[in-house]
Amino acid sequence: EVLLVESGGDLVQPGGSLRLSCAASGLTVSGHQMNWVRQAPGKGPEWVSLILTGGSTNYADSVKDRFIIFRDDSSNTLFLEMNDLRVEDTAIYYCARISDDDDSDAFDVWGQGTMVTVSS
Amino acid sequence: DIQLTQSPSSLSASIGDRVTITCRASRSIGTYLNWYQQRPGKAPRLLIYSASSQQSGVPSRFSGSGSGTDFTLTIKSLKPEDFATYYCQQSYSTPTYTFGQGTKLEIK
Numbered sequence: 001e002v003l004l005v006e007s008g009g010d011l012v013q014p015g016g017s018l019r020l021s022c023a024a025s026g027l028t029v030s031g032h033q034m035n036w037v038r039q040a041p042g043k044g045p046e047w048v049s050l051i052l053t054g055g056s057t058n059y060a061d062s063v064k065d066r067f068i069i070f071r072d073d074s075s076n077t078l079f080l081e082m083n084d085l086r087v088e089d090t091a092i093y094y095c096a097r098i099s100d101d102d103d104s105d106a107f108d109v110w111g112q113g114t115m116v117t118v119s120s
Numbered sequence: 121d122i123q124l125t126q127s128p129s130s131l132s133a134s135i136g137d138r139v140t141i142t143c144r145a146s147r148s149i150g151t152y153l154n155w156y157q158q159r160p161g162k163a164p165r166l167l168i169y170s171a172s173s174q175q176s177g178v179p180s181r182f183s184g185s186g187s188g189t190d191f192t193l194t195i196k197s198l199k200p201e202d203f204a205t206y207y208c209q210q211s212y213s214t215p216t217y218t219f220g221q222g223t224k225l226e227i228k
Contacts, residue, residue, distance in 0.1 A: 044207055045156075045164060047217040058215040094163055104170040105211030106154040110163035 002026035002109050004095050009114030016085050016118070022078040022095030022111055030073045033098040035107065036080045038091035038116075048093070049080065063089075085118045092116075122146050122213045126206075126220035132228040137198050141223045143191045143208035152212035155184055155193045158222075159204045167206075168193060195225075203227050
């Protein structure tokens, strides 16, 4: 069974930092395009960041220069390092895999999410 | 960025009804359009990819169509478990993927 389990969400003050983790089982993180997608309360999902199989990364403009996506192949875990957090970063953060069965770039596997709250 | 506009924002329907949700893109995206279902407190679930292809395990009552800028998700013969929020997502402009604002399907 393919499973993604996020952790690390917490309440943090504006300007603070947080590291999210996404532990994978049933799939190899380095073998897929892996993403972080967030969803603010009552809003639609928002793509945050992507790491390609080769290690290249991309970020939404809203988080560029503040967030870093990386992976640890030995533990088969995806990470999101979040710095200079803002109130508008408050959301549930999901890790999600892009399907490699076709060229749809659809998110076919999702974790259960971890909540990040930025508030003073 | 490519904007996606869903209509309606909310919809009331009864068990057994057929419903259609529309997603309009701000510019042509071919068939790079995917649909998701999200139940309360759960992660989104992929239903339809490439505008009209059904994801494995998705019931056949879900179907998608469209190309260019106009797309539809149709659910025929609604079941109780179908009452949820539905999102479209474009994957034409990679990797700046964008989602629609959602359509909440409620029981009448």
